[in-house]
Amino acid sequence: xxxxLRSFAVIGVALVVFGPLGLIIYQSFLSEAFFSxxxxxxxxxxxxxxxxxxxxxxxxTSLLVSLGMTLISVPLGSLLAFLLVRTxxxxxxxxxxxxxxxxxxxxxxxxxxxxxxxxxxGFFSLWTKALIGRVPWNLYSLYGMILIAGLEAARVxxxxxxxxxxxxxxxxxxxxxxxxxALIFLLGFELFGLPLxxxxxxxxxxxxxxxxxxxxxxxxxxxxxxxVVALSIVALTFPLVYAQRRMLRTAGRFAVIGxxxxxxxPLPLGALRWPAVAIVLLWLVVTVLLPLIGxxxxxxxxxxxxxxxxxxxxxxxxxxxxKGYPNLVRGIVNTLLIGSIGGALSVVFYAIxxxxxxxxxxxxxxxxxxxxxxxRALPGLIVGLAFLWVFLFFxxxxxxxxxxxxxxxxYTVVWLxxxxxxxxxxxxxxxxxxxxxxxxxxxxxxxxxxxxxxxxIRFGLIGSWLLVxxxxxxxxxxxxxxxxxxxEVIGSLIVSLWGTGALDLISxxxxxxxxxxxxxxxxxxxxxxxxxx
Amino acid sequence: xxxxxxxxxxxxxxxxxxxxxxxFELQQGEVLALLGAxxxxxxxxxxxxxxxxxxxxxxxxxxxxxxxxAATGFEIPAEQCGLGLVFQSYAIWPHRSVFENVxxxxxxxxxxxxxxxxxxxxxxxxxxxxxxADRYAHQLSGGQQQRVALARAIVYNPPVLLLxxxxxxxxxxxxxxxxxxxxxxxxxxxxxxxxxxHDQTEALAIADRVLLLDRGQIQQDGTPQEIYGRPTSQFAAxxxxxxxxxxxxxxxxxxxxxxxxxxxxxxxxxxxxxxxPGAPGTGLIRVERVRLADGGGENHLKMxxxxxxxxxxxxxxxxxxxxxxxxVWGEEGRAPGECxxxxxxxxxxxx
Numbered sequence: 097x098x099x100x101l102r103s104f105a106v107i108g109v110a111l112v113v114f115g116p117l118g119l120i121i122y123q124s125f126l127s128e129a130f131f132s133x134x135x136x137x138x139x140x141x142x143x144x145x146x147x148x149x150x151x152x153x154x155x156x157t158s159l160l161v162s163l164g165m166t167l168i169s170v171p172l173g174s175l176l177a178f179l180l181v182r183t184x185x186x187x188x189x190x191x192x193x194x195x196x197x198x199x200x201x202x203x204x205x206x207x208x209x210x211x212x213x214x215x216x217x218g219f220f221s222l223w224t225k226a227l228i229g230r231v232p233w234n235l236y237s238l239y240g241m242i243l244i245a246g247l248e249a250a251r252v253x254x255x256x257x258x259x260x261x262x263x264x265x266x267x268x269x270x271x272x273x274x275x276x277x278a279l280i281f282l283l284g285f286e287l288f289g290l291p292l293x294x295x296x297x298x299x300x301x302x303x304x305x306x307x308x309x310x311x312x313x314x315x316x317x318x319x320x321x322x323x324v325v326a327l328s329i330v331a332l333t334f335p336l337v338y339a340q341r342r343m344l345r346t347a348g349r350f351a352v353i354g355x356x357x358x359x360x361x362p363l364p365l366g367a368l369r370w371p372a373v374a375i376v377l378l379w380l381v382v383t384v385l386l387p388l389i390g391x392x393x394x395x396x397x398x399x400x401x402x403x404x405x406x407x408x409x410x411x412x413x414x415x416x417x418x419k420g421y422p423n424l425v426r427g428i429v430n431t432l433l434i435g436s437i438g439g440a441l442s443v444v445f446y447a448i449x450x451x452x453x454x455x456x457x458x459x460x461x462x463x464x465x466x467x468x469x470x471x472r473a474l475p476g477l478i479v480g481l482a483f484l485w486v487f488l489f490f491x492x493x494x495x496x497x498x499x500x501x502x503x504x505x506x507y508t509v510v511w512l513x514x515x516x517x518x519x520x521x522x523x524x525x526x527x528x529x530x531x532x533x534x535x536x537x538x539x540x541x542x543x544x545x546x547x548x549x550x551x552x553i554r555f556g557l558i559g560s561w562l563l564v565x566x567x568x569x570x571x572x573x574x575x576x577x578x579x580x581x582x583x584e585v586i587g588s589l590i591v592s593l594w595g596t597g598a599l600d601l602i603s604x605x606x607x608x609x610x611x612x613x614x615x616x617x618x619x620x621x622x623x624x625x626x627x628x629x
Numbered sequence: 630x631x632x633x634x635x636x637x638x639x640x641x642x643x644x645x646x647x648x649x650x651x652x653f654e655l656q657q658g659e660v661l662a663l664l665g666a667x668x669x670x671x672x673x674x675x676x677x678x679x680x681x682x683x684x685x686x687x688x689x690x691x692x693x694x695x696x697x698x699a700a701t702g703f704e705i706p707a708e709q710c711g712l713g714l715v716f717q718s719y720a721i722w723p724h725r726s727v728f729e730n731v732x733x734x735x736x737x738x739x740x741x742x743x744x745x746x747x748x749x750x751x752x753x754x755x756x757x758x759x760x761x762a763d764r765y766a767h768q769l770s771g772g773q774q775q776r777v778a779l780a781r782a783i784v785y786n787p788p789v790l791l792l793x794x795x796x797x798x799x800x801x802x803x804x805x806x807x808x809x810x811x812x813x814x815x816x817x818x819x820x821x822x823x824x825x826x827h828d829q830t831e832a833l834a835i836a837d838r839v840l841l842l843d844r845g846q847i848q849q850d851g852t853p854q855e856i857y858g859r860p861t862s863q864f865a866a867x868x869x870x871x872x873x874x875x876x877x878x879x880x881x882x883x884x885x886x887x888x889x890x891x892x893x894x895x896x897x898x899x900x901x902x903x904x905x906p907g908a909p910g911t912g913l914i915r916v917e918r919v920r921l922a923d924g925g926g927e928n929h930l931k932m933x934x935x936x937x938x939x940x941x942x943x944x945x946x947x948x949x950x951x952x953x954x955x956x957v958w959g960e961e962g963r964a965p966g967e968c969x970x971x972x973x974x975x976x977x978x979x980x
Contacts, residue, residue, distance in 0.1 A: 199737055243796075259686070325850040527720070530722060534713065535681070535708050536679050536681070536707055536708070536710075536714040537713075538708050538738060538785070539737055540706070
């Protein structure tokens with residue numbers, strides 16, 4: 097039983113990770129798309145991409161965005177973490193769950209929210225203009241994009257110091273701050289929704305949006321070029337993931353010193369209390385409230401522009417309009433299906449891998465560890481693209497491409513590391529004697545899993561399912577290339593609608609997505625699920 | 630046929646040699662204590678017997694059936710050995726009631742429901758847990774959890790019962806009571822048991838035989854009386870009880886006796902081990918064997934009484950003679966001053 101499980105885990109993960117990655121590498125060395133009968137081995141794609149000035153500028157922009165957002169989010173995130181964990185900030189208990197919200201919001205929805213809230217003709221821009229005669233900001237610029245990316249990433253950047261700060265003294269937080277910096281820098285290269293929505297009007301392309309635009313560049317599918325761009329992104333992200341892993345070991349060593357539940361006195365902020373609260377609230381307003389209000393307002397107005405009074409244009413028509421588009425209705429249903437059932441199946445898959453590695457002393461465990469790490473270097477967009485190719489390439493599974501299965505497997509791979517972290521956190525809580533007691537009593541390994549391990553982590557599994565549910569609902573980039581009749585989901589529909597400028601529909605879909613996430617978040621919080629796993 | 634035969638078990642963890650060739654036999658109905666300090670390898674040995682740890686070398690037989698043999702690479706998984714194990718932390722499954730914890734071993738053995746009810750009921754009643762069958766671990770006291778752990782381990786009549794420091798999580802009073810009833814229980818059910826402990830009083834009280842373990846090796850194997858009263862090594866002598874220690878030089882040897890001396894004193898005692906005259910030696914005597922004497926005599930020392938400490942059930946005197954310091958127990962308080970100490974030759978071991 098345990099042998100079957102372990103073989104399944106290693107082979108399964110190796111297949112879903114190496115399969116797509118291998119196909120991208122293979123495709124990058126072809127002269128044309130792999131299905132073309134005249135495709136031959138060639139370095140032409142590399143030559144084309146690496147000498148393309150568009151690629152160079154996208155590369156430069158990506159680098160700037162990554163650096164900029166790291167510089168903004170790491171100090172800000174650390175400050176937020178410090179305020180919330182180590183000080184007597186008023187209203188901490190109330191603020192904390194709210195600070196986690198940005199993680200569960202779709203970047204493409206947020207970006208859209210910024211456009212309709214503070215874009216050139218956004219609600220707040222026009223209201224400001226009415227007040228002071230001009231709009232003192234420009235969202236559609238490299239700096240606007242970097243600022244927003246940095247602000248949004250602050251919570252993620254603070255996550256490491258957040259956890260460590262609670263247990264050890266401040267100087268020891270440094271390694272975890274460095275770790276966060278590497279993480280944010282990595283995320284910078286994987287940004288897609290934000291640059292797609294905010295960079296587009298200004299003609300700014302980053303690597304991911306360059307890849308996305310490449311799709312339609314030559315009329316025929318330019319898969320070989322896309323493969324090279326995808327690999328160039330992986331070439332940047334992989335070393336970062338690897339470096340992060342090295343750092344995590346060091347950071348972990350420090351975390352252990354603190355032990356558990358060490359009491360510490362919160363630092364009194366004194367007169368700085370209210371400015372501190374103001375900073376946290378301001379950050380919440382800018383990163384959550386502003387874009388969400390934008391989206392919500394946009395979804396209930398028939399039109400918007402200069403000289404229009406809000407109360408004259410209120411309407412619920414956009415939500416009614418959705419019914420007229422079968423693909424959008426399917427998208428909403430599919431989003432629910434992929435989140436609930438798909439999320440549950442993914443948690444089962446993660447649990448199988450988690451259990452396989454659980455108390456297994458073998459070289460295969462570290463192999464598995466590395467395998468799981470790999471997808472972290474693969475942005476959702478690329479994983480989606482790779483799976484599209486997998487389904488086109490391997491004829492026997494081709495029919496699955498137009499079903500939710502294709503989407504599900506891509507999602508599962510994209511969130512592999514996240515899901516496994518949730519599972520292993522749950523498994524860590526199971527004391528080894530509880531399992532050993534069952535073995536000695538007469539239960540084989542499989543029976544131990546069934547009778548002891550799984551029942552003991554059942555709440556952890558439900559929590560993981562809810563978290564994965566939210567991540568799957570907010571996911572948008574992975575489904576972009578797999579989008580087709582039968583595989584529509586809200587996230588990727590928003591991306592494709594953005595190209596057509598259908599703001600009414602986008603806003604209505606966004607509101608539905610946010611409401612869904614909000615509902616699950618509410619349930620998760622009520623059940624006491626730890627959101628910052 | 631012994632219930633358990635352990636032959637030459639070796640185990641290395643990382644670079645540390647945890648067990649260096651341990652062998653022993655456990656007879657039917659016998660309670661054997663594995664006694665040792667932390668790091669002596671006793672828990673690893675127990676876990677090896679339980680099948681939870683895989684030794685590098687050696688062979689283990691349970692009731693004549695080989696369950697592990699490093700030479701042939703043969704190994705029966707833990708779940709098929711059928712042993713009963715009581716963990717130090719009790720390891721009660723928190724998601725099962727007391728009844729279901731105890732019944733689990735029988736369910737795995739596909740015992741019919743009616744019989745399970747009866748057997749579990751019997752065991753719970755015998756351990757005074759009858760009224761707690763529907764409770765969960767978090768609703769039980771430490772002592773009750775410990776009984777559940779025992780009930781769970783004995784309900785399916787394992788050939789050998791393994792206990793890993795089962796009393797060490799109980800508070801002192803409970804532990805003293807538990808010693809007595811755990812031994813009674815094991816004797817009643819007639820099981821053979823392997824009992825790991827670092828507490829010598831517990832080992833002496835509960836076991837029929839004690840294996841004294843140090844750094845992965847058996848230092849002595851004997852009845853509690855032998856282990857305490859006739860230690861075969863200096864380690865064994867010093868490990869047990871409270872001792873007075875005399876460091877000196879062997880001055881004279883005659884038959885199995887030797888004379889140990891140092892500045893200002895010279896004492897006869899039983900020679901243990903091979904020594905030549907002139908070699909450095911160590912004399913050991915249990916504190917309770919030393920007595921204050923009325924006057925001089927053979928093996929008597931004239932010492933300075935430095936202080937008398939009141940310990941409740943007795944007094945402890947601290948005596949000094951040059952660099953030699955002794956502890957002696959007595960019945961009454963005494964003022965500091967000179968006094969005589971008797972060191973009985975038969976009880977004074979020279980290593």
